[in-house]
Amino acid sequence: xxxxxxxxxxxxxxxxxxxxxxxxxxxxxxxxxxxxxxxxxxxxxxxxxxxxxxxxxxxxxxxxxxxxxxxxxxxxxxxxxxxxxxxxxxxxxxxxxxxxxxxxxxxxxxxxxxxxxxxxxxxxxxxxxxxxxxxxxxxxxxxxxxxxxxxxxxxxxxxxxxxxxxxxxxxxxxxxxxxxxxxxxxxxxxxxxxxxxxxxxxxxxxxxxxxxxxxxxxxxxxxxxxxxxxxxxxxxxxxxxxxxxxxxxxxxxxxxxxxxxxxxxxxxxxxxxxxxxxxxxxxxxxxxxxxxxxxxxxxxxxxxxxxxxxxxxxxxxxxxxxxxxxxxxxxxxxxxxxxxxxxxxxxxxxxxxxxxxxxxxxxxxxxxxxxxxxxxxxxxxxxxxxxxxxxxxxxxxxxxxxxxxxxxxxx
Amino acid sequence: xxxxxxxxxxxxxxxxxxxxxxxxxxxxxxxxxxxxxxxxxxxxxxxxxxxxxxxxxxxxxxxxxxxxxxxxxxxxxxxxxxxxxxxxx
Numbered sequence: 001x002x003x004x005x006x007x008x009x010x011x012x013x014x015x016x017x018x019x020x021x022x023x024x025x026x027x028x029x030x031x032x033x034x035x036x037x038x039x040x041x042x043x044x045x046x047x048x049x050x051x052x053x054x055x056x057x058x059x060x061x062x063x064x065x066x067x068x069x070x071x072x073x074x075x076x077x078x079x080x081x082x083x084x085x086x087x088x089x090x091x092x093x094x095x096x097x098x099x100x101x102x103x104x105x106x107x108x109x110x111x112x113x114x115x116x117x118x119x120x121x122x123x124x125x126x127x128x129x130x131x132x133x134x135x136x137x138x139x140x141x142x143x144x145x146x147x148x149x150x151x152x153x154x155x156x157x158x159x160x161x162x163x164x165x166x167x168x169x170x171x172x173x174x175x176x177x178x179x180x181x182x183x184x185x186x187x188x189x190x191x192x193x194x195x196x197x198x199x200x201x202x203x204x205x206x207x208x209x210x211x212x213x214x215x216x217x218x219x220x221x222x223x224x225x226x227x228x229x230x231x232x233x234x235x236x237x238x239x240x241x242x243x244x245x246x247x248x249x250x251x252x253x254x255x256x257x258x259x260x261x262x263x264x265x266x267x268x269x270x271x272x273x274x275x276x277x278x279x280x281x282x283x284x285x286x287x288x289x290x291x292x293x294x295x296x297x298x299x300x301x302x303x304x305x306x307x308x309x310x311x312x313x314x315x316x317x318x319x320x321x322x323x324x325x326x327x328x329x330x331x332x333x334x335x336x337x338x339x340x341x342x343x344x345x346x347x348x349x350x351x352x353x354x355x356x357x358x359x360x361x362x363x364x365x366x367x368x369x370x371x372x373x374x375x376x377x378x379x380x381x382x383x384x385x386x387x388x389x390x391x392x393x394x395x396x397x398x399x400x401x402x403x404x405x406x407x408x409x410x411x
Numbered sequence: 412x413x414x415x416x417x418x419x420x421x422x423x424x425x426x427x428x429x430x431x432x433x434x435x436x437x438x439x440x441x442x443x444x445x446x447x448x449x450x451x452x453x454x455x456x457x458x459x460x461x462x463x464x465x466x467x468x469x470x471x472x473x474x475x476x477x478x479x480x481x482x483x484x485x486x487x488x489x490x491x492x493x494x495x496x497x498x499x500x
Contacts, residue, residue, distance in 0.1 A: 199421035202420055202421045206421075277483055279465055279466060279483030280419070280466075281464060282463060282465055288421060289450060292450065375426050376427075377427045380427070380483070
């Protein structure tokens, strides 16, 4: 009996040893994570925050970070690693775990993939692609990588320290947080003087002034302005989502920067060319006639609800067509917005702020017309000034988007 | 002297000029003038070749001959000066 008990105990211990071995193996494989990131890149910041949150759960995992905006040495390492993996390192964040890479970062998608990869490499041995590159280089190069990283950290700290500015009566203000609202208001207001969609509002006012009911005048006008703002909001929100999705790809930012520079140059050229001209250019006569006829039919509808529905649909149609003419500013603004590390509600809040200042000239013109019962116009000279200011602004933003995107990263 | 004024409801510059002309006409009741809507009055638009910029102001002498054409927003003082200089034409 004693012998049988000894055999059973031995079997259990032996089996236990076998069972324990894989269990130990589950957590014992060292996993090196190599994160290539950019100073100020919001997606990188999100990925870093995510890694900082989960890595304490994996004591076997080690995070190695390499900043690439300020270090050619780190760029070279990233390119070498991408080449070895046979992938295109088109942007940051670029994370390598073993022999698998993760470009970009999206909440709910990339985070799950990364964690699953860490688990996999903890359980199974994964080849250390970047580690083998680092090993093959000499100690000097390794030091260089570290120096580049340390220098960058110091640079980031300095940048953070420089953000605080003292203003009379207001006190200490964080310039980075202060600058985005100012830029939003400024760009929205300058864009507002863009005459692309103004003509439809003036058309509508001329028709509304002929109506007997003041209530109807206000309702139809407000419906038109709100629907126009809504179309603009939808366009900007869709564009922002697209840019946030593609934002990690460097060339998207560069292309938008080039477009902004070209648009800025074009605006400045138009300003210089039309400096001494004023008034409205006579173009698109057929389109205008069509819109005017439809607007007249809608405004004179007996049913208020039909008139309201018609005016909203017309506002949608006209503003969608006019988007081609006025898309430059919102596209560049949303690109700048996407560079800032903000929450979703902050992104949309800023878009709403932009649209409010974009629509403010329309609101003023409409309110004056409804109160005085006289159509008013804003002098075309403001349109010319908006070309000059907008042109300079676009040029500056374009150059910054290409060469110094970190200067446009707020929050 | 007669002034032909071309404008449109969609042109903000035309709306800016409206009160300026209203003041001038009140101050100079002898001044003959005609207002033409660019979208409605196609015959006059074609006759006077309004193709580029609005508002447009065409000054005619006693015989109906054009002697001056201005486009865009014009200062009230400049208009008054032109009218005073040419009131006998």
